[in-house]
Amino acid sequence: MDEDLKELDAMLRKIDAKVKRNAGYKLIKIIKKTLPTSAFIIFGIVLFLLIVIAVGAMLNSLKFFKIDDKVEDTCCEETSEFLSPKKISIYQEIENNSYTEYKDGEENVTEYLDGEETNQYTNEIDINVDMAKEHRLHWQLLAAIDLLSGLGGDPKDNTVEKLSKEITPSFKYTEYSETITSEQYIEVEVERQIPRTNKTVIDTVQKLQKTVIKRPQFVIKSVSSALFDVDYEYEKIKITDEFGNTRECYTIINVNKKVNNRLENFINNRKFKGRLTTKNILEIYDMGVEFPESSDFANYMLEYMALNTNISVAIRNYNGEGNYSVTEDNKTYRVPIRFEREKSNNNKVYISSFFGERYLTIAGVTKKNFHRGLDFAVPSGTPIVAAADGEIVRSDYSKSYGNVIEIKHNDTYSTVYAHNARLLAKVGDKVKKGDIISLSGNTGVSTGPHLHFEIKQNGNPIDPFDMLNLKVIN
Known part of the structure; x- marks a missing residue:
């Protein structure tokens, strides 16, 4: 047994001697003796390799940001990126500078007491230019064009800003004079001498005080905006309120609005390099309404698309929201x-x-009138349908009603549809209840996009509400 152990011990010693002569063993031995230093060196080598790998990846990725001149027109096809705050601020400033809401002026005031002039003076005032803001260049339009053209992603690009002058509104004004007269009785103290005495008494008496104010009235004669060419007609009127005060001024009696080609020319400008065409009008609208405070822009663009016969309108039915509920009652008129x-x-x-009866304000002038129907507040371009079966007896333009359609239903009743953007039915057409006859708009003397609807009985307007399938929402 002892001899076997001795042989085994001798064999292990020989193996150990061979291992010690191996280079790997020697390296391990060195590492053991200098472990702290070796660990630092190994860590440094690993870190260096990681840095080399990271830098290589970055250099490799840079090629995706390089713009090749040969593919410049397609490198910016992505239009979902947002505009920089600086660009939006610039476009908002362009909008604010695209119209004049007030002009400097002065008013002359003359005061009378029992018919005798007692005082006269002049005031410096700001005179409101009614309707000017309606025709402003909306910043949402510029922002949408910038994005859709593929230029919006470059904060240094100012193509749209420079070209915006081509669609900035151009106004022509007319200056009229308006007169406001007010009367009231006031108490005045007057001295009175008592006959045959030296006494003087003070009496309080009522006298008629009359104030007459004359001031300029600045109105728009015509305007060429980014979308429309508009001409206004005015007439002089006298308004008397319940207290007997009067105002003599000019009010709108006709608005002649036509689509122009300024926006189309703007879109087709060679500086956009064919990035946009008139086929993108609907996309411009859809993108523009995504920006804040875009309701006015939306109404303006919807009216433009509805009035522009060169644009194939994708009819957008009304979404069914409002303050009155449409019932399922089977009434004659819907x-x-x-x-x-x-x-x-x-x-x-x-x-x-x-x-x-109602009070209506148009272009800063408020007057009492009789409203002959119901006004449905719907966006321009909303499909308008026949309220009942009948025949088209009128399809034309009226100064007050704009584009108007009238349907005769029988010998007693007819219905009227006014302020449309586009008429889709002509005189003599037979229509069924629910057939589309027009697209709503804002034509004629109108305060905003809506449908004016009348029901006539023997030619006289009657209240349509009870004849329609409507009820108040509680």
């Missing part, structure tokens, strides 16, 4: 609006003005 969900029992409409 609400004359095409809804997105025609068969829904939850459709609603906004009624902005009712049948009867």
Whole structure:
């Protein structure tokens, strides 16, 4: 047994001697003796390799940001990126500078007491230019064009800013004079001598005080905006209120609005290098309404698309929101609006003005008039339908009603549809209840996009509300 152990020990010693002569063993031995220093060196080598790998990846990725001159037109096809705050600020400033809301002026005031002039003076005032803001160059239009053209992603590019002058509104004004007269009785103290005495008494008496104010009235004669050429006609009127005060001024009697080609020329400018065409009009609208405070822009663009016969309008039915509910009552006349969900029992409409006497403000002039129908507040371009079966007896333009259609239903009743953007039915056409006859708009003397609807009985307007399938939302 002892001899076997001795042989085994001798064999292990020989193996150990061979291992010690191996280079790897020697390296391990060195590392063991100098472990702290070796660990630092190994860590440094690993870190260096990681840095080399990272830098290589970065250099390799840089090629994706290099713009090749040969593919410049396609490198910016992505239009979903947002504009820089600086660009938006520039476009908002362009909008603010695109119209004049006030002009400097002065008013002359003359005061009378019982018919005798007692005082006269002049005031420096700011005179409001009515309707000017309506025609401003909307910043959302510029922002949408910038993005869709593929230039919006470059904060240094100012192509749209420079070209915006081509669609900045051009105004022509007319200056009239308006006169405001007010009267009231005031108490005045007067001295009175008592006959045959030296006594003087003070009496309080009522005298008629009259104030006459004359001031300029600046109105727009015509304007060429980014989308429309508009001419205004005025007439002089006298308005008397319930207290006997009067105002003599000029008010709008006709608005002649036509689509121009300024926006189309702007889009086709060679500096956009064919990035945009008139086929992108709907996309410009869809993108523009995504920006803040875009309701006015939306109405303006919808009216443009509805009036422009060169644009194939994708009819957008009304979404069925409002302050009055459309019922399923089987009445002779239906609400004359095409809804997105025609068969829904939850459709609603906004009624902005009712049948009867009202006060109406147009271009800064408020006057009392009799409203002959109902006003449905719907966006321009909303499909308008026949309220009942009948025949088109009128399809033309009226100064006050704009583009108007009238349908004769029988010998007693007819219906009127006014302020349309586009008329889709002509005189003599036979229509069924629910057939599309026009697209709503803002033509004629109108305060905003809506449909004016009338029901006539023997030629006289009657209140349409009770004859329609409507009820108040509680």
